[in-house]
Amino acid sequence: MNSIIPLWEQAAPHAAAGHEDEMPHLIPFIQPGSESAVIVCPGGGYGHLADHEGAPVAALLNRAGISAFVLKYRVAPHSHPAPQADGQRAIRYLRAHAEHFGINPSKIAVLGFSAGGHLTATLGTQYDGGQPGHEDRIERESSRPDRVILCYPVITMESYGHAGSRINLLGEDATEEQIQAFSAERQVRADAPEAFIWHTSDDQAVPVENSLRYALALGAHGIPYDLHIFEKGPHGLGLAEHDDTVRVWSDLCLTWLKNQGW
Known part of the structure; x- marks a missing residue:
């Protein structure tokens, strides 16, 4: 059984009332000799976390020689900003402990499926350089991921997005300002x-x-990307091991990572 890495020593911030004891955490899948890491964010509409989009993906990355960490971020009844805080904290945590894990602090990617893809895209558009004078050394680190991998992601909170994810994250009465702020296609930075x-x-x-x-x-x-659209396949395929056409996505992704220096 992999050990669990709590992201905070004490209670996590932004907890939903009555759920203050829920601790977001990382499950490490360390690949000896790897200097790169990928944080894996399962999907589930911000209502649950899909098991098949977690550990099996980490195992695949390990077989490719890459260390992985499955992020157990908070979902409903927790809402914004809890999931984003968990994701940012995970990135900062790995940077702060990079030497311990044998990884390069400039080689930390985030991979997400569906709503986990929305979290990943949010992390890839809303980040900061850390707080240099903070008493918690983890908070001194940048929350910017070095690369992002988006698997059938929820990107927008607008009409063509996913209503369940929007409601779980922002509530039934999300304002237009909130909807735009969490529509990642509107928040891409240079x-x-x-x-x-x-x-x-x-x-x-x-x-x-x-x-x-x-x-x-x-x-x-002007930001490079590698985009693959497959003709057919239902939502939530994960590794798509039983789909002879779509399952090649993981080979394409691993090749891309290799070309990125992972």
Whole structure:
């Protein structure tokens, strides 16, 4: 059984009332000799976390020689900003403990599926350089991921997004300001990390337009991306091991990571 790494020593911030004892954490899958790491964010509409999008993906990364960490971030009844705080803390934690894990603090990627892809895209568009004078050395680190991998991601909170994810994250009465702030295609910055993105064109749960619009936003800022759209395949495929066409996404992704120096 892999050990669990709590992200905070005490209670996590932004907890939902009555759920203050829930501790977001990382599950490490260390690959000896690897200097790069990928944080894996399972999907689940911000309502649960899908097991098949966690440990099996970390195991795949290990077989490719890459250390992985599955992020158990908070979901409903927790809402914004809890998931984002968990993701940012995970990145900062690995940077602060990079020497302990044998990783390069400049080689930390985040990979997310569906709503976990929304969290990943949020981390890839809303980040800071850390607080140099903070008493907690983890908070001194940058929260910017070095690369992002988006697997059939929820990107927008607008009409073509995923209503369940929006409600769980922002509530039934989200303001227009909140909707735009958490529509990642509107928040891409000039120094946003490069991305690998894949989707299926007939995804009925999260329309492919999510990935397309994020790619267009990256392109508008001159940020490189690797985009793959498969013709058919339902939402939530994970590694797609039983789909002879779509399962090649992981080989394409690992090749991309290798070319990025991972």
